[in-house]
Amino acid sequence: xxxxxxxxxxxxxxxxxxxxxxxxxxxxxxxxxxxxxxxxxxxxxxxxxxxxxxxxxxxxxxxxxxxxxxxxxxxxxxxxxxxxxxxxxxxxxxxxxxxxxxxxxxxxxxxxxxxxxxxxxxxxxxxxxxxxxxxxxxxxxxxxxxxxxxxxxxxxxxxxxxxxxxxxxxxxxxxxxxxxxxxxxxxxxxxxxxxxxxxxxxxxxxxxxxxxxxxxxxxxxxxxxxxxxxxxxxxxxxxxxxxxxxxxxxxxxxxxxxxxxxxxxxxxxxxxxxxxxxxxxxxxxxxxxxxxxxxxxxxxxxxxxxxxxxxxxxxxxxxxxxxxxxxxxxxxxxxxxxxxxxxxxxxxxxxxxxxxxxxxxxxxxxxxxxxxxxxxxxxxxxxxxxxxxxxxxxxxxxxxxxxxxxxxxxxxxxxxxxxxxxxxxxxxxxxxxxxxxxxxxxxxxxxxxxxxxxxxxxxxxxxxxxxxxxxxxxxxxxxxxxxxxxxxxxxxxxxxxxxxxxxxxxxxxxxxxxxxxxxxxxxxx
Amino acid sequence: xxxxxxxxxxxxxxxxxxxxxxxxxxxxxxxxxxxxxxxxxxxxxxxxxxxxxxxxxxxxxxxxxxxxxxxxxxxxxxxxxxxxxxxxxxxxxxxxxxxxxxxxxxxxxxxxxxxxxxxxxxxxxxxxxxxxxxxxxxxxxxxxxxxxxxxxxx
Numbered sequence: 001x002x003x004x005x006x007x008x009x010x011x012x013x014x015x016x017x018x019x020x021x022x023x024x025x026x027x028x029x030x031x032x033x034x035x036x037x038x039x040x041x042x043x044x045x046x047x048x049x050x051x052x053x054x055x056x057x058x059x060x061x062x063x064x065x066x067x068x069x070x071x072x073x074x075x076x077x078x079x080x081x082x083x084x085x086x087x088x089x090x091x092x093x094x095x096x097x098x099x100x101x102x103x104x105x106x107x108x109x110x111x112x113x114x115x116x117x118x119x120x121x122x123x124x125x126x127x128x129x130x131x132x133x134x135x136x137x138x139x140x141x142x143x144x145x146x147x148x149x150x151x152x153x154x155x156x157x158x159x160x161x162x163x164x165x166x167x168x169x170x171x172x173x174x175x176x177x178x179x180x181x182x183x184x185x186x187x188x189x190x191x192x193x194x195x196x197x198x199x200x201x202x203x204x205x206x207x208x209x210x211x212x213x214x215x216x217x218x219x220x221x222x223x224x225x226x227x228x229x230x231x232x233x234x235x236x237x238x239x240x241x242x243x244x245x246x247x248x249x250x251x252x253x254x255x256x257x258x259x260x261x262x263x264x265x266x267x268x269x270x271x272x273x274x275x276x277x278x279x280x281x282x283x284x285x286x287x288x289x290x291x292x293x294x295x296x297x298x299x300x301x302x303x304x305x306x307x308x309x310x311x312x313x314x315x316x317x318x319x320x321x322x323x324x325x326x327x328x329x330x331x332x333x334x335x336x337x338x339x340x341x342x343x344x345x346x347x348x349x350x351x352x353x354x355x356x357x358x359x360x361x362x363x364x365x366x367x368x369x370x371x372x373x374x375x376x377x378x379x380x381x382x383x384x385x386x387x388x389x390x391x392x393x394x395x396x397x398x399x400x401x402x403x404x405x406x407x408x409x410x411x412x413x414x415x416x417x418x419x420x421x422x423x424x425x426x427x428x429x430x431x432x433x434x435x436x437x438x439x440x441x442x443x444x445x446x447x448x449x450x451x452x453x454x455x456x457x458x459x460x461x462x463x464x465x466x467x468x469x470x471x472x473x474x475x476x477x478x479x480x481x482x483x484x485x486x487x488x489x490x491x492x493x494x495x496x497x498x499x500x501x502x503x504x505x506x507x508x509x510x511x512x513x514x515x516x517x518x519x520x521x522x523x524x525x
Numbered sequence: 526x527x528x529x530x531x532x533x534x535x536x537x538x539x540x541x542x543x544x545x546x547x548x549x550x551x552x553x554x555x556x557x558x559x560x561x562x563x564x565x566x567x568x569x570x571x572x573x574x575x576x577x578x579x580x581x582x583x584x585x586x587x588x589x590x591x592x593x594x595x596x597x598x599x600x601x602x603x604x605x606x607x608x609x610x611x612x613x614x615x616x617x618x619x620x621x622x623x624x625x626x627x628x629x630x631x632x633x634x635x636x637x638x639x640x641x642x643x644x645x646x647x648x649x650x651x652x653x654x655x656x657x658x659x660x661x662x663x664x665x666x667x668x669x670x671x672x673x674x675x676x677x678x679x
Contacts, residue, residue, distance in 0.1 A: 134598055160620050167609075167612070167613065168555055172547065179569055234632035234633060
């Protein structure tokens with residue numbers, strides 16, 4: 001089973017090389033990307049099964065023994081994240097292929113899209129699997145560099161403007177991470193996560209706090225935690241819809257994953273839990289207040305993304321098993337739902353010609369299917385029972401009440417307020433874009449945008465309206481969005497087993513020994 | 526290696542200069558800042574390991590070897606910085622191509638809040654301090670836009 005561990009990193013990288021060789025042959029590129037990502041999902045699922053049955057799976061890369069060489073570790077947390085992120089990237093890939101084909105990419109292919117997308121996937125997988133601090137840095141860099149390219153695709157004026165801020169902020173966080181790594185190595189003489197466990201424990205408290213603070217700062221920028229989140233809502237919405245969706249789903253969650261990993265494995269004991277809890281409540285409330293003030297669906301969703309990062313920090317900050325497992329559950333739920341909503345927003349943009357709320361209207365009547373695709377994940381995000389968003393928030397609230405401290409109660413209150421305000425923000429989108437009468441200058445069925453590009457899409461027997469509707473929202477874009485909506489609902493149905501899994505993962509994280517023993521079966525050197 | 530004062534000062538100056546340049550508006554200067562900051566970080570990494578002879582078995586005895594790991598990490602970091610420098614240069618060039626300058630611009634929210642603030646002083650007559658606001662020209666607005674900190678909304 002262990003020989004599968006490097007595959008989620010290696011396969012997308014090889015796929016990227018292959019798609020680069022196939023430049024100018026979009027059809028072949030598509031098939032390579034689809035095959036690679038489907039295989040990645042399958043491997044990730046096997047890793048999840050394997051790590052649940054046999055404990056963490058470890059591979060020493062290149063055959064070099066553990067403290068010398070680099071290890072890749074697939075424990076339950078890493079495998080769970082891999083499964084969800086691989087599934088989400090696959091759906092978004094199908095969506096982007098659908099969009100590309102409808103827009104006539106055949107003639108003017110953006111040939112770097114597929115290689116870059118696969119490199120991004122490899123970076124995300126590498127970050128999840130890494131058992132070494134420097135390899136984690138490399139994983140972050142791989143995914144960030146790919147994201148720079150994806151964000152500035154086509155290099156239009158707005159994308160260059162937004163991309164500049166994003167690149168500079170990300171570079172700064174990378175430098176901070178690199179400095180933190182240098183300090184950790186200077187203090188302990190190792191970067192292997194499992195070996196760091198003992199060596200960091202032996203350090204004086206003040207030095208440990210400095211190291212922990214620097215790592216938290218670096219990951220906090222990547223995860224868009226409140227005072228460090230200003231870059232996000234300005235940069236994400238300018239990218240093409242599928243790119244925004246995959247960024248929103250995965251990139252910030254990699255930061256959250258890194259925070260979970262370092263807070264549990266390297267720096268247990270919750271010395272920074274007050275800090276985490278305070279930033280969590282600020283992130284939740286200020287993020288959602290930002291969302292309420294927005295008049296553009298994509299920007300609004302970006303602010304809800306920041307806001308809900310707060311829920312995950314809440315769970316991590318509590319440092320209890322219940323809190324941690326609820327946080328892991330919430331990460332899984334949020335990756336799926338936030339991506340779905342951005343994909344739906346992309347469809348809204350195509351159908352309505354805009355994502356500005358004052359220019360949309362009547363979509364519920366014009367396109368009932370789109371309305372459903374937006375409505376279900378939106379309610380899920382707001383935490384309406386019985387959806388998984390409700391279950392995740394319920395778990396966090398329960399963990400907060402169990403904790404019983406004054407700060408925990410403030411967070412419970414903050415979480416509930418945020419949930420209500422999310423519902424308000426989402427209801428505003430629903431009322432303005434979907435429910436009210438269609439706007440006067442909304443594109444109607446007969447002059448839908450891009451309808452001109454549909455030569456060949458019409459089949460005999462189809463009436464004109466449906467054919468044009470299909471051109472604006474091609475089946476290949478609807479299907480992955482619907483699949484993700486369904487996946488979100490499945491998360492609700494299998495919430496019991498999923499919560500069991502995340503509780504197992506949380507317990508293993510808190511005990512720390514399963515991870516260390518898997519890397520060093522004969523005891524830490 | 527054991528950090529001595531000169532070494533620490535060099536790192537400090539590099540980082541300080543890097544941060545100063547990073548706060549500039551022009552992307553080319555930001556790029557210089559990133560490069561300096563990266564070099565400072567690389568030198569810092571070097572202090573993490575022991576100094577000594579070449580770490581090759583046979584040429585140096587094991588006690589006198591330097592620690593090769595920080596150097597390997599620095600090499601990786603240099604390669605990454607190289608790629609990023611190329612990307613940022615392309616970004617600056619494209620920005621100059623499109624706008625005639627390579628300045629980092631204000632984000633949407635900043636500009637929106639500024640227009641809101643300008644509109645605010647009209648109807649309810651609540652002029653909060655700044656008397657010159659009423660006869661603000663387009664030139665003033667541009668200066669205001671240029672002086673606001675970028676990326677600070679949200």
